[in-house]
Amino acid sequence: MVSLDDxxxxxxxxxxxxxxxxxxxxxxxxxxQGKTFDIVDxxxxxxxxxxxxxxxxQAEDKLKEAFGTEDIAEIAGKIVEKGxxxxxxxxxxxxxELKKQQIITxxxxxxxxxxxxxxxxPLRIQMAxxxxxxxxxxxxxLDKEIDEAMKLLRPxxxxxxxxxxxxxxxxxxxxxxxxxxxxxxxxxxxxxxTADGSWIGVMEIPAGLINELTEKLKHKTKGSASxxxxx
Numbered sequence: 001m002v003s004l005d006d007x008x009x010x011x012x013x014x015x016x017x018x019x020x021x022x023x024x025x026x027x028x029x030x031x032x033q034g035k036t037f038d039i040v041d042x043x044x045x046x047x048x049x050x051x052x053x054x055x056x057x058q059a060e061d062k063l064k065e066a067f068g069t070e071d072i073a074e075i076a077g078k079i080v081e082k083g084x085x086x087x088x089x090x091x092x093x094x095x096x097e098l099k100k101q102q103i104i105t106x107x108x109x110x111x112x113x114x115x116x117x118x119x120x121x122p123l124r125i126q127m128a129x130x131x132x133x134x135x136x137x138x139x140x141x142l143d144k145e146i147d148e149a150m151k152l153l154r155p156x157x158x159x160x161x162x163x164x165x166x167x168x169x170x171x172x173x174x175x176x177x178x179x180x181x182x183x184x185x186x187x188x189x190x191x192x193x194t195a196d197g198s199w200i201g202v203m204e205i206p207a208g209l210i211n212e213l214t215e216k217l218k219h220k221t222k223g224s225a226s227x228x229x230x231x
Contacts (some may be wrong), residue, residue, distance in 0.1 A: 007044035009052050010076075012083030015066040019083070020052040021076050028087055031080075031095070034102060034142050039076045046072050048079075085139065095138035102142060103149050104129070107159075110206040111150075115158050119208030128156045162207040165189070168217070169226040172197035178220050185213045202230065 007022035022044035030037050040046060050058045060070055067075045087095075108122040132152035136145065153159050170178055172193070182188065186205030193199055205213065210229065217225035 004044050008086045010079050010083055010085045012079040014082075015062070017058065017062050017066060018050055019058055019063070019066065019075070019079055020049040021047070021079055022049075022052055023080075023085070027080070028085065028091055028095070031085075031139060034099070038073070039080060040073045043072075043076060048072065048075055081139065081141075092138060096136050099138055099142070099145065100126075100129075100136045103136070103145055106142075106146055107149065107153070109208045109212075111159050111161050112207040113158050114160050114162070117207070119211070120157060120159060124157070125153065128153050132156060163204050164207040164210060165202060165204050165230040166210060166213075167226075167228045167230055168199075168201050168203065170199045170217070170221065171224055172199060174221040174225065175199045178217055178225070181213070181216055181220070185209050 004022060006025065008025050008028070009020050010023055010027075011018060011020045013019075023039075024042040024044065027037075027039075027042045030042075048058045048063060050056045050062075063070050063075060067078055069075065104122050104125050107125050108119060112119050129149060129152065132155075134149055134152050150159070150161075168182065182201065182203065186203045186209070188201050188203045191199065191201040210227070214225075214227040217227060
């Protein structure tokens with residue numbers, strides 16, 4: 001556990017009360033990177049305070065009233081999710097920029113223009129989000145931020161999330177150097193080896209990544225890889 005001197009404060013105001021916990025500053029980087037973690041492992045002390053700087057503990061009945069539980073892990077998780085964490089202006093700026101790029105990258109990879117069945121370039125998504133005045137919350141779960149971004153994008157762009165199935169054919173000699181790339185893009189549903197030693201696989205992949213995977217396989221196989229859209 002981090003020492004009390006080095007800990008930062010997370011605070012939530014609810015039901016007319018203040019609830020504070022002391023955390024390891026590493027939590028900021030974990031949230032910034034979108035990683036999941038056990039909040040108790042990063043608490044300087046397993047207590048909920050009314051005023052952490054004065055060491056005043058919050059009353060158990062107030063915890064029960066505000067959170068419906070006295071479980072420290074559950075309460076601390078809600079404080080981090082719904083409250084505010086003491087961070088510097090520079091840390092907040094870095095977190096906002098990183099999360100914005102995560103949102104744009106995810107949408108570009110997983111969504112398509114249903115009119116053309118092709119992905120939207122990241123820059124187009126970024127500009128549309130700026131036009132919609134989308135505001136990133138550094139502490140809001142990434143999936144909820146993506147849902148909010150998509151709601152704002154739909155009136156501005158023809159866009160939807162879509163999975164596609166593709167058939168891939170590789171020469172046996174190319175299989176080893178390409179397989180890690182294939183499984184990193186989606187799920188291989190079935191595969192077989194043909195009489196001539198070629199590998200054929202059918203996989204599900206985000207529609208927005210088909211062109212990227214095709215280009216990567218073509219490059220690694222000097223153009224011999226075949227990637228065909230099934231549906």
